[in-house]
Amino acid sequence: MTPQEEKNQRYIKAHKRVEDIRKFYKHLFWFVLVNGFFIVRRMHSDFSHGDTLVEVLTDSGNYSFFFWWSIGLVLHGLSVFRFDFFLGKNWEERKVKEYMDQN
DSSP states (O other): OOHHHHHHHHHHHHHHHHHHHHHHHHHHHHHHHHHHHHHHHHHHHHHHTTOOHHHHHHOGGGTGGGHHHHHHHHHHHHHHTTOOOTTOHHHHHHHHHHHHHHO
């Protein structure tokens, strides 16, 4: 591989990484915006029903509805910031190199 091809390959990988990070930040933005809206709306409803501030803040029902999205966001963040999971991309690359070295 020529130095120019290697440089192009590195650029493509870097561009893909930046794109993945941008997508994660968009995901995070929508997570905060949508869940913030629903939390505020539920808290407002609790206040209008006569609940105290302590009751509103400690009501787990105000937070539990976005539990699964939180898990998805955490998994997305871990994958973007290179915390490979079982059989992730790095695992594949290591295995390919391992088999190439054996033969």
